[in-house]
Amino acid sequence: MASILVALVVAALSIKKGKASPTANTRSCVEIEVPVSIDTTAIQWLQPRVDSNIDAVDWVTYQTTRTSPNITQSMIGQITVKKTFKINGQLCVPQKSSAKYEILQLATHGGGFDKRYWDADIKPKEYSYVEAALAEGYSIFTYDRLGTGRSDKPDAYDIIQLNVQVEILRQLTSIARSGKLVSASKKLSGSLDDRLVKYKPSKIVHVGHSIGSILSVGLVTNYPTESDGLIATGFLPTNIPLPSLNIATWGFEFARENSPGLFKDHGSGFIVQATKSNVQISFLKKGTFEPTLLDYAWKIRQPIAVSEFLSLATAFGTEGAKFKGPVQFVIGENDYGSCGGDCNGTYDLDMIKQTYPVAKIVGVHIQPGTGHGLTLSMNATAGYKASFDFLQSSGL
Numbered sequence: 567m568a569s570i571l572v573a574l575v576v577a578a579l580s581i582k583k584g585k586a587s588p589t590a591n592t593r594s595c596v597e598i599e600v601p602v603s604i605d606t607t608a609i610q611w612l613q614p615r616v617d618s619n620i621d622a623v624d625w626v627t628y629q630t631t632r633t634s635p636n637i638t639q640s641m642i643g644q645i646t647v648k649k650t651f652k653i654n655g656q657l658c659v660p661q662k663s664s665a666k667y668e669i670l671q672l673a674t675h676g677g678g679f680d681k682r683y684w685d686a687d688i689k690p691k692e693y694s695y696v697e698a699a700l701a702e703g704y705s706i707f708t709y710d711r712l713g714t715g716r717s718d719k720p721d722a723y724d725i726i727q728l729n730v731q732v733e734i735l736r737q738l739t740s741i742a743r744s745g746k747l748v749s750a751s752k753k754l755s756g757s758l759d760d761r762l763v764k765y766k767p768s769k770i771v772h773v774g775h776s777i778g779s780i781l782s783v784g785l786v787t788n789y790p791t792e793s794d795g796l797i798a799t800g801f802l803p804t805n806i807p808l809p810s811l812n813i814a815t816w817g818f819e820f821a822r823e824n825s826p827g828l829f830k831d832h833g834s835g836f837i838v839q840a841t842k843s844n845v846q847i848s849f850l851k852k853g854t855f856e857p858t859l860l861d862y863a864w865k866i867r868q869p870i871a872v873s874e875f876l877s878l879a880t881a882f883g884t885e886g887a888k889f890k891g892p893v894q895f896v897i898g899e900n901d902y903g904s905c906g907g908d909c910n911g912t913y914d915l916d917m918i919k920q921t922y923p924v925a926k927i928v929g930v931h932i933q934p935g936t937g938h939g940l941t942l943s944m945n946a947t948a949g950y951k952a953s954f955d956f957l958q959s960s961g962l
């Protein structure tokens with residue numbers, strides 16, 4: 567469990583133009599606000615509240631104090647979450663018709679960022695995953711996880727948790743599959759291209775990064791027939807202990823106090839990495855990134871809810887037992903949070919295959935010279951190609 571905790575933390579016509587994407591002229595995208603209704607349960611956690619930087623450090627200390635209640639003892643009750651949330655997303659289809667147009671990649675970003683993780687506006691041809699997927703002919707939907715970006719930011723203690731995020735992903739998947747992603751949503755900016763408004767995928771591949779990978783694994787575990795393929799990046803089921811890493815590595819502060827301008831909508835219980843150097847240690851390895859991409863990572867940083875962080879410890883069981891699609895894990899060779907900075911020899915493919923016994927193919931790709939932030943590292947597009955080739959080899 568501890569290694570997992572560480573691993574993650576590792577109106578229709580009033581459309582404004584151009585805001586949704588860095589290269590709006592080469593692609594067709596629309597930014598939407600999707601109403602997502604869920605009915606599930608969340609965990610009530612025993613933990614200190616976080617309303618200041620001093621509280622944030624105290625929260626970290628509490629979580630890592632030798633004699634504090636352990637993760638099981640900290641779960642003190644259950645809460646029903648029956649609500650409708652506004653989820654901000656961006657749907658893009660390739661400009662030219664392509665064989666893969668009907669395959670939708672549904673991408674869930676990880677902790678510390680929002681959907682802009684997938685779509686760097688610095689040298690998009692070298693870094694933007696959205697750009698690469700479109701160039702390969704796929705359609706792609708990216709969205710802001712509940713509590714980040716332009717999506718709703720409900721209670722950080724009782725609502726924003728793994729279970730809730732998995733249900734949101736499930737509902738987004740189902741709305742997308744029905745062809746109503748755009749028509750059922752409020753359109754905010756971008757194109758009104760008919761191909762977007764009526765987009766109905768024949769296949770949906772779930773792509774995640776870090777926490778987003780954990781959510782995507784949760785989706786194929788709980789709802790194995792609702793996904794056609796899984797690419798889990800920044801995530802690897804490892805077989806090594808991670809002695810030197812814990813929550814303190816992240817350098818959390820109370821989001822609203824750290825940056826009142828950026829995080830005025832984030833209330834009690836939202837924590838954020840305090841400095842650019844904290845972001846570097848978690849996501850980037852010296853010599854494998856351009857400094858402007860660290861600046862970009864810093865610019866797009868986002869808070870995480872304290873209970874979402876804790877709930878990650880509940881993520882793992884016999885994952886993917888009934889999932890029949892292809893599964894690929896993609897990890898940076900130098901991922902610090904997932905493998906302690908060196909992912910060589912940290913996993914056993916046969917053991918991973920046992921947790922996906924009926925999957926079409928199970929693969930691992932180690933991207934050389936890369937930290938946890940795969941889309942922010944040099945040679946990123948060659949890594950994307952490894953996933954596209956993997957999908958291609960399994961008919962997607």
Ligand SMILES: *[C@@H]1O[C@H](CO)[C@@H](O)[C@H](O)[C@H]1NC(C)=O
Nearest residue numbers: 567568635636637638639640
């Ligand atoms: C938590 O502590 C309880 C009581 O000491 C113990 O029974 C349980 O095994 C511990 N759980 C974990 C996950 O360490």
Ligand SMILES: *[C@@H]1O[C@H](CO)[C@@H](O)[C@H](O)[C@H]1NC(C)=O
Nearest residue numbers: 899900907908909910911934
């Ligand atoms: C991982 O293995 C490759 C191939 O043997 C090697 O070139 C690389 O330096 C290793 N990575 C680390 C971080 O030691």
Ligand SMILES: *[C@@H]1O[C@H](CO)[C@@H](O)[C@H](O)[C@H]1NC(C)=O
Nearest residue numbers: 932933934935945948949952
């Ligand atoms: C770039 O990534 C590809 C795909 O993983 C790999 O084959 C190649 O060696 C990488 N290049 C460098 C310079 O690391």
